[in-house]
Amino acid sequence: MAKVITVTNQKGGVGKTTTSINLSFYLAKAGKKVLLVDFDPQGNASSGLGIEKKDLAKTMCEVMTGEATLDDVTLETKTKKLWIAPTIPELANVEAEIGAGDGKKFLILKNAIAKVLDKYDYIIIDSPPSLSHLTVNGLFAANYVLIPVQTEFYALEGVAQLLKTIELVKKVNPQLQLLGVVATMYDRRTALSSQVLAEVKKYFKEKVFDTPIPRNVRLAEAPSHGVPIGQYDRFSKGAKAYKKLAEEVIERTK
Numbered sequence: 001m002a003k004v005i006t007v008t009n010q011k012g013g014v015g016k017t018t019t020s021i022n023l024s025f026y027l028a029k030a031g032k033k034v035l036l037v038d039f040d041p042q043g044n045a046s047s048g049l050g051i052e053k054k055d056l057a058k059t060m061c062e063v064m065t066g067e068a069t070l071d072d073v074t075l076e077t078k079t080k081k082l083w084i085a086p087t088i089p090e091l092a093n094v095e096a097e098i099g100a101g102d103g104k105k106f107l108i109l110k111n112a113i114a115k116v117l118d119k120y121d122y123i124i125i126d127s128p129p130s131l132s133h134l135t136v137n138g139l140f141a142a143n144y145v146l147i148p149v150q151t152e153f154y155a156l157e158g159v160a161q162l163l164k165t166i167e168l169v170k171k172v173n174p175q176l177q178l179l180g181v182v183a184t185m186y187d188r189r190t191a192l193s194s195q196v197l198a199e200v201k202k203y204f205k206e207k208v209f210d211t212p213i214p215r216n217v218r219l220a221e222a223p224s225h226g227v228p229i230g231q232y233d234r235f236s237k238g239a240k241a242y243k244k245l246a247e248e249v250i251e252r253t254k
Contacts, residue, residue: 002035002120003253004113005179006138007146010158012129014150015184015213017044018223019245020126022238023146025228026246028082032121035074038087039109039138040128041095046086049077050226053088060087063112064094064137070112079228083120091134099133106133110141110173122253131165139169144179144253151186151196151212156203178207179252182245186212211244 007020017040024036038045039060043053053059062068063085074083098105113123125138139145145166149155163178170176181204187193201208213219219238222229229239 002113002117002123003144004117004123004125004142005144005146005249005253006125006127006142007148008127008135008138008162009147009149010129010131010135010162011150011154014129015148016040016129017042017048017126018219019146019148019182019184019213019242020045020124021048021223022219022228022230022242023246023249024082024122024124025079025230026243027122027124027249028079029230029243030246030250031081032250033081033083033119035070035083035085035116035120035123037070037085037109037113037123037125039091039125039134041087041089041092041134042128043087043089043091044223045126046084046088047226048223049082049084049228051075051077051084051086053086056086056088059091060085061090061094064091064098064108066108070116074116079231095133106136106140109137113141131161136165136169139166139176140173142173143175144177146179146249147181148184148213149181149200150184151193151200153192153196155196155200159203179249180207180209182209183212185215187215209245209248211241211248213241213245214238216241 058068127138216238218233218236222232
Protein backbone atom coordinates (compact mmCIF):
# COMPACT_ATOMS: atom_id res chain seq x y z
CA MET A 1 0.00 0.00 0.00
CA ALA A 2 1.60 3.24 -1.15
CA LYS A 3 2.43 6.05 1.23
CA VAL A 4 1.06 9.22 -0.37
CA ILE A 5 3.07 12.40 0.23
CA THR A 6 1.95 15.79 -1.03
CA VAL A 7 4.76 18.34 -1.38
CA THR A 8 3.29 21.77 -0.89
CA ASN A 9 3.90 25.40 -0.01
CA GLN A 10 1.67 28.19 -1.27
CA LYS A 11 4.74 30.35 -1.86
CA GLY A 12 6.44 29.89 -5.21
CA GLY A 13 10.17 29.51 -5.69
CA VAL A 14 10.82 27.46 -2.56
CA GLY A 15 12.20 24.36 -4.29
CA LYS A 16 8.94 22.43 -4.22
CA THR A 17 9.22 20.82 -7.65
CA THR A 18 12.97 20.29 -7.25
CA THR A 19 12.21 18.46 -4.02
CA SER A 20 9.40 16.41 -5.59
CA ILE A 21 11.62 15.27 -8.50
CA ASN A 22 14.75 14.49 -6.54
CA LEU A 23 13.03 12.91 -3.54
CA SER A 24 11.14 10.66 -5.99
CA PHE A 25 14.39 9.79 -7.78
CA TYR A 26 16.26 8.82 -4.61
CA LEU A 27 13.31 6.84 -3.23
CA ALA A 28 13.39 4.88 -6.50
CA LYS A 29 17.16 4.44 -6.24
CA ALA A 30 16.56 3.02 -2.76
CA GLY A 31 14.50 0.28 -4.42
CA LYS A 32 11.04 1.77 -3.84
CA LYS A 33 8.38 1.85 -6.56
CA VAL A 34 7.49 5.51 -6.94
CA LEU A 35 4.82 7.44 -8.85
CA LEU A 36 5.35 11.20 -9.15
CA VAL A 37 2.06 13.00 -9.82
CA ASP A 38 2.69 16.34 -11.52
CA PHE A 39 -0.22 18.35 -10.14
CA ASP A 40 1.12 21.83 -10.87
CA PRO A 41 -0.23 23.36 -14.11
CA GLN A 42 3.27 24.68 -14.84
CA GLY A 43 4.23 21.05 -15.50
CA ASN A 44 7.81 21.53 -14.35
CA ALA A 45 8.04 18.08 -12.75
CA SER A 46 7.14 16.59 -16.14
CA SER A 47 9.74 18.56 -18.10
CA GLY A 48 12.25 18.07 -15.27
CA LEU A 49 12.03 14.32 -15.94
CA GLY A 50 12.45 14.75 -19.69
CA ILE A 51 8.78 14.44 -20.70
CA GLU A 52 7.88 16.17 -23.98
CA LYS A 53 4.55 17.70 -23.02
CA LYS A 54 3.49 18.48 -26.61
CA ASP A 55 3.54 14.74 -27.39
CA LEU A 56 1.17 13.75 -24.57
CA ALA A 57 -2.20 12.28 -25.53
CA LYS A 58 -3.56 12.15 -21.97
CA THR A 59 -2.45 13.90 -18.78
CA MET A 60 -3.68 14.76 -15.28
CA CYS A 61 -6.24 17.01 -17.02
CA GLU A 62 -8.13 13.94 -18.22
CA VAL A 63 -7.78 12.28 -14.81
CA MET A 64 -9.40 15.30 -13.17
CA THR A 65 -12.27 15.38 -15.67
CA GLY A 66 -12.88 11.65 -15.35
CA GLU A 67 -11.89 10.92 -18.97
CA ALA A 68 -8.84 8.83 -17.96
CA THR A 69 -7.46 6.85 -15.05
CA LEU A 70 -4.04 7.35 -13.48
CA ASP A 71 -2.91 4.16 -15.21
CA ASP A 72 -3.95 5.66 -18.56
CA VAL A 73 -1.64 8.66 -18.18
CA THR A 74 1.29 7.18 -16.23
CA LEU A 75 4.61 7.00 -18.10
CA GLU A 76 7.90 5.27 -17.38
CA THR A 77 10.89 7.55 -16.78
CA LYS A 78 14.55 6.90 -17.52
CA THR A 79 14.94 5.86 -13.89
CA LYS A 80 14.08 2.28 -12.94
CA LYS A 81 11.10 2.06 -10.53
CA LEU A 82 10.13 5.72 -11.12
CA TRP A 83 6.96 6.61 -13.04
CA ILE A 84 5.30 9.97 -13.67
CA ALA A 85 1.72 11.11 -14.22
CA PRO A 86 2.45 14.25 -16.30
CA THR A 87 0.50 17.45 -16.71
CA ILE A 88 0.18 20.43 -19.04
CA PRO A 89 -0.81 24.10 -18.46
CA GLU A 90 -4.45 23.32 -19.35
CA LEU A 91 -4.77 21.80 -15.87
CA ALA A 92 -5.38 25.37 -14.68
CA ASN A 93 -8.52 25.51 -16.88
CA VAL A 94 -9.69 22.17 -15.51
CA GLU A 95 -9.29 23.55 -12.00
CA ALA A 96 -11.60 26.45 -12.84
CA GLU A 97 -14.20 23.95 -14.06
CA ILE A 98 -14.05 21.69 -11.01
CA GLY A 99 -14.16 24.76 -8.76
CA ALA A 100 -17.80 25.16 -9.71
CA GLY A 101 -18.69 21.62 -8.57
CA ASP A 102 -19.85 20.29 -5.21
CA GLY A 103 -17.81 18.91 -2.30
CA LYS A 104 -16.82 15.85 -4.34
CA LYS A 105 -14.50 18.08 -6.38
CA PHE A 106 -11.97 17.83 -3.55
CA LEU A 107 -11.91 14.02 -3.72
CA ILE A 108 -11.19 13.52 -7.44
CA LEU A 109 -7.47 12.90 -6.98
CA LYS A 110 -8.01 10.77 -3.85
CA ASN A 111 -10.41 8.51 -5.77
CA ALA A 112 -8.01 8.26 -8.73
CA ILE A 113 -5.07 7.36 -6.47
CA ALA A 114 -7.13 4.79 -4.54
CA LYS A 115 -7.13 2.58 -7.64
CA VAL A 116 -3.31 2.39 -7.86
CA LEU A 117 -2.26 2.33 -4.20
CA ASP A 118 -1.21 -1.33 -4.41
CA LYS A 119 1.16 -0.71 -7.34
CA TYR A 120 3.61 1.64 -5.62
CA ASP A 121 5.52 2.11 -2.39
CA TYR A 122 5.35 5.91 -2.58
CA ILE A 123 3.17 8.36 -4.47
CA ILE A 124 4.57 11.90 -4.47
CA ILE A 125 2.24 14.77 -5.42
CA ASP A 126 3.85 18.00 -6.65
CA SER A 127 1.28 20.68 -5.77
CA PRO A 128 0.87 24.15 -7.30
CA PRO A 129 2.23 27.18 -5.36
CA SER A 130 -1.19 28.28 -4.08
CA LEU A 131 -3.97 27.18 -1.75
CA SER A 132 -6.11 26.15 -4.71
CA HIS A 133 -8.64 23.40 -5.46
CA LEU A 134 -5.73 21.36 -6.81
CA THR A 135 -3.69 21.81 -3.62
CA VAL A 136 -6.68 20.80 -1.47
CA ASN A 137 -7.22 17.74 -3.72
CA GLY A 138 -3.61 16.82 -2.98
CA LEU A 139 -4.14 17.17 0.77
CA PHE A 140 -7.30 15.03 0.71
CA ALA A 141 -5.45 12.33 -1.24
CA ALA A 142 -2.37 12.20 1.02
CA ASN A 143 -1.23 10.47 4.20
CA TYR A 144 1.60 12.96 4.65
CA VAL A 145 2.49 16.58 3.91
CA LEU A 146 6.06 17.65 3.22
CA ILE A 147 6.68 21.41 3.27
CA PRO A 148 9.80 22.90 1.63
CA VAL A 149 10.74 26.23 3.26
CA GLN A 150 13.47 28.38 1.78
CA THR A 151 16.04 29.81 4.21
CA GLU A 152 15.49 33.41 3.10
CA PHE A 153 13.50 36.45 4.21
CA TYR A 154 9.76 35.83 4.71
CA ALA A 155 10.38 32.07 4.82
CA LEU A 156 7.45 31.44 7.14
CA GLU A 157 5.11 33.88 5.42
CA GLY A 158 1.95 32.03 4.46
CA VAL A 159 2.95 28.83 6.27
CA ALA A 160 0.48 29.55 9.11
CA GLN A 161 -2.35 29.71 6.57
CA LEU A 162 -1.20 26.42 5.03
CA LEU A 163 -1.17 24.77 8.46
CA LYS A 164 -4.73 26.03 9.08
CA THR A 165 -5.81 24.47 5.78
CA ILE A 166 -4.12 21.18 6.75
CA GLU A 167 -6.05 21.20 10.07
CA LEU A 168 -9.33 21.78 8.23
CA VAL A 169 -8.60 18.92 5.80
CA LYS A 170 -7.77 16.62 8.74
CA LYS A 171 -11.40 16.88 9.88
CA VAL A 172 -12.31 14.92 6.74
CA ASN A 173 -8.97 13.15 6.18
CA PRO A 174 -7.81 12.35 9.75
CA GLN A 175 -4.90 10.21 8.54
CA LEU A 176 -3.16 13.32 7.15
CA GLN A 177 -0.06 14.29 9.10
CA LEU A 178 2.89 16.62 8.70
CA LEU A 179 5.77 14.42 7.63
CA GLY A 180 8.25 17.22 7.96
CA VAL A 181 9.68 20.53 6.84
CA VAL A 182 12.75 20.64 4.62
CA ALA A 183 14.94 23.74 4.57
CA THR A 184 15.88 24.62 0.98
CA MET A 185 18.32 27.02 -0.69
CA TYR A 186 20.49 26.86 2.41
CA ASP A 187 23.79 28.72 2.26
CA ARG A 188 25.91 27.95 5.31
CA ARG A 189 28.20 30.89 4.48
CA THR A 190 25.51 33.47 5.24
CA ALA A 191 24.24 34.52 8.64
CA LEU A 192 20.75 34.92 7.17
CA SER A 193 20.44 31.24 6.19
CA SER A 194 21.52 30.15 9.67
CA GLN A 195 19.15 32.60 11.35
CA VAL A 196 16.18 31.52 9.22
CA LEU A 197 16.95 27.82 9.75
CA ALA A 198 17.02 28.47 13.51
CA GLU A 199 13.66 30.27 13.22
CA VAL A 200 12.16 27.37 11.23
CA LYS A 201 13.41 24.87 13.84
CA LYS A 202 11.97 27.01 16.63
CA TYR A 203 8.58 27.00 14.88
CA PHE A 204 8.45 23.35 13.70
CA LYS A 205 10.81 21.76 16.25
CA GLU A 206 11.50 18.04 15.57
CA LYS A 207 9.46 18.15 12.36
CA VAL A 208 12.39 19.81 10.54
CA PHE A 209 14.42 17.28 8.58
CA ASP A 210 18.08 17.01 9.63
CA THR A 211 19.18 17.52 6.03
CA PRO A 212 18.97 21.08 4.64
CA ILE A 213 19.11 21.35 0.84
CA PRO A 214 21.97 23.65 -0.17
CA ARG A 215 21.87 26.41 -2.74
CA ASN A 216 23.66 24.56 -5.55
CA VAL A 217 24.36 25.50 -9.17
CA ARG A 218 24.26 21.89 -10.39
CA LEU A 219 20.87 21.44 -8.73
CA ALA A 220 19.56 24.49 -10.57
CA GLU A 221 20.96 23.27 -13.91
CA ALA A 222 19.57 19.71 -13.83
CA PRO A 223 15.93 20.47 -14.81
CA SER A 224 16.98 22.15 -18.06
CA HIS A 225 18.55 18.81 -19.04
CA GLY A 226 15.38 16.89 -18.14
CA VAL A 227 17.05 14.73 -15.49
CA PRO A 228 17.15 14.56 -11.66
CA ILE A 229 20.29 15.80 -9.94
CA GLY A 230 21.32 12.21 -9.23
CA GLN A 231 21.70 11.61 -12.97
CA TYR A 232 23.09 15.06 -13.81
CA ASP A 233 25.78 15.19 -11.12
CA ARG A 234 25.47 12.56 -8.41
CA PHE A 235 28.56 13.85 -6.61
CA SER A 236 27.20 17.39 -6.17
CA LYS A 237 26.19 18.76 -2.78
CA GLY A 238 22.57 18.93 -3.96
CA ALA A 239 22.55 15.24 -4.93
CA LYS A 240 24.06 14.14 -1.61
CA ALA A 241 21.50 16.22 0.30
CA TYR A 242 18.48 14.78 -1.54
CA LYS A 243 19.83 11.25 -1.09
CA LYS A 244 19.98 11.86 2.68
CA LEU A 245 16.51 13.43 2.65
CA ALA A 246 15.10 10.32 0.95
CA GLU A 247 16.69 8.17 3.68
CA GLU A 248 15.02 10.35 6.33
CA VAL A 249 11.65 10.09 4.56
CA ILE A 250 11.91 6.29 4.44
CA GLU A 251 12.73 6.26 8.16
CA ARG A 252 9.85 8.57 9.09
CA THR A 253 7.29 6.62 7.05
CA LYS A 254 8.15 3.14 8.37
